[in-house]
Amino acid sequence: MSGTTQLRPTYHGYVRDTTDALIIFEACLAGQLLHVPRRPHDRERQNVIKSGSIFVYEEHASGIKRWTDSITWSPSRIMGNYLVYRQLEKPFAPGEKKRAKGKGGKSTTQSGGISKPRQRNALPFQQGLEHGNEYPSVPSDEDRQLVGSLVDSYDFKEQGLVKKTISITYNGVPHHLISYYTVEDVKAGLLTSPADDQGLRGVVPRAELTNGQNFRAPIEESIGGAYMPGMRHSAAPATDAPAADAPAADASATGTSAVGTSATSASAVGTSATSASAIGTSATSASAIRATATSASAIHAPATGAPKWLPAVL
Structure with missing residues (x-):
């Protein structure tokens, strides 16, 4: 029975972009990877809720309406087609509003060395000085690809987890993906993305996954690994600002x-x-x-036009 079977993550790695998530969804629909049948029990969470664990569940079959993991998270932020959360040092006090810090607080170094100057008199975009490193560096583009706008707005746990979630609907049934990772593990190259996984090299998401969703940002054409047919190569925004609708990809060609x-x-x-x-x-x-593909060898299928995108919210 699902209540007694040991729970295992659907996949171990890191979902870099929407393409990675769609590869995992397709592998689950094709039976190459497995949906999880339930949420983790309390006694299991320490072993399965960790960096690299990715869970996919089908809402109807599992009966899961809300994924829980007993970790204290920041409020969510939109990052491309994902929602992203960061682990907090401690829970909010009872009755306390989940309000971001003001600009005048002390400097706080975040997981993975992500930091941002918070001194009142500090130069806002000055890099760390050669001697003494007086001013922390502004978060890099790489950092924002990992945590979005959750840089210094809350008391994040040092080397804590990041959670990324995304949802799709297939044949009227919602499927959800929950991904956990640390900034350190991703930067160290310890987590493989599905598009770079040789075991998933031949997995190509079906048309219903690429064209039948209400995502918010364009699907990125994979740089290494599996190719996403008919999609424009455009990086999804790593902020919570609204993204413009994607234009049709070569619809008139x-x-x-x-x-x-x-x-x-x-x-x-x-x-x-x-x-x-x-x-x-x-x-x-x-x-x-x-479009933006780097060579003609990257073209594998006709473009059918990119859909409009909306955030997938759990």
């Missing part, structure tokens, strides 16, 4: 349907086209056909 998976150069793209300029009515060069 009629020649893109001739682009095959075996094309390895611009001259090889298309079965009837004799040059890159002949492909599509609106494309004038191979780079225009690819």
